[in-house]
Amino acid sequence: MSVAYEQRPQALSRADRLDAELRDAHPREIVAAAVREYGDRLALVSSFGAESAVLLHIAAQVKPDIPVLFLDTGMLFGQTLDYRKTLATRLGLTGVRDLRPHYQDLATGDPDAKLWQRDTDACCHIRKVLPLDRALGEFGAWVTGRKRFHGGDRLRLRVVEESEGKLKFNPLANWTRTELDAYVVEHDLPAHPLVAQGFPSIGCWPCTQPVEDGEDVRAGRWKGLDKTECGIHVARAPGAAPNVGGDI
Ligand code: SF4
Structure with a gap:
């Protein structure tokens, strides 16, 4: 006798299957499995x-030669731009792509380059979310550097997750500060x-x-604002407004 449809165990999604297989794997195994x-x-997104x-x-x-997507927001520290070049060369990464905001988006949304003073979510949307969305169009999955020890929403981070029809691999999700x-x-x-100057997490200069001794790693990001993430990791409904949540 056949089992009623509703009684059959639900098939695991690809993300669930891979997460179950890889949740205790070494980061190198996770990247290899993603490849x-x-x-x-497959692309990797890095802030350098x-x-x-x-x-x-x-x-x-x-x-x-993995495509490495680097969001050059136009607001980065000069030290980050230098580091992006020297590190890529040193590691032999040949596929780094610099993603920049569209001229038209800047002309209409941030003509004075001071949008960050008025609306950080809108600024991140123009300078990070939209350029990354455009670049990810050709990829089915991407690799991020997020870790659970960063706290907040990241405490529940899976090694493999699905968002907006793409898989995201988080090979360092389990790693601690000591392991890094x-x-x-x-x-x-x-x-x-900039690490030696007291910056344990580095984004745009504004x-x-x-951070002070004892503060969280990301305490220096958007300090004084009710914002902890830039918005590139949260699923959005089509046409939805820019959101907060998620960073590289
Ligand atoms: S981090 Fe600041 S300057 Fe950079 S895109 Fe977001 S709001 Fe703009």
């Missing part, structure tokens, strides 16, 4: 920020120059400040 699943339809070197090094070991630091030492990875 196996998606090949050239304070903790970016670890994931970029791992990716370079697995697939040096040990990897940096083991592979002699260069630090972002919205990033150094």
Whole structure:
């Protein structure tokens, strides 16, 4: 006798299956699995920020020509732009793409380049969300550097998740600060120059400040505002307004 449709166990989604397989895997295995699943339809998104070197090094070991999407918002520290160049060269990454905001979006939405003073969500939308949405169109999945120890919404971060029809792999979700630091030492990875000046998390210059001893890693981002993320990781309804939540 056949089992009634509603009594059959629901098939696992691709994201659920991969998350179950990879949730305790080493980050290198997770990146390798993502490459196996998606090949050239996989991208990595990196801010070339304070903790970016670890994931970029791992990716370079697995697939040096992986497309690396770098959001050059036009508001980055000069040190970040220098670091993006030297680190990519040092690691042998050949597929780094600089994503910039569209001229038209800036002309209509941020003509004086001071939108960040009036509406940070709208500014992030023009300078981060839209450029990344456009670039991700050709990819089926992407790799991020988010970690659970950053706290907030990231405490529940899965290793593999699905958002807006694409899979997101978070190979460092499980790693602790200690594991990251040990990897940096083991592979002699260069630090972002602003880390030594008290910046444990680095974004655009108008919205990033150094943190005090004992503060959270991301306490210097949008300090004093009720905003903790830039909006590139939250599913949005078509035509919806810019949202908060999620960062590289
Ligand atoms: S982080 Fe600040 S300057 Fe950068 S895009 Fe967002 S609001 Fe604009």
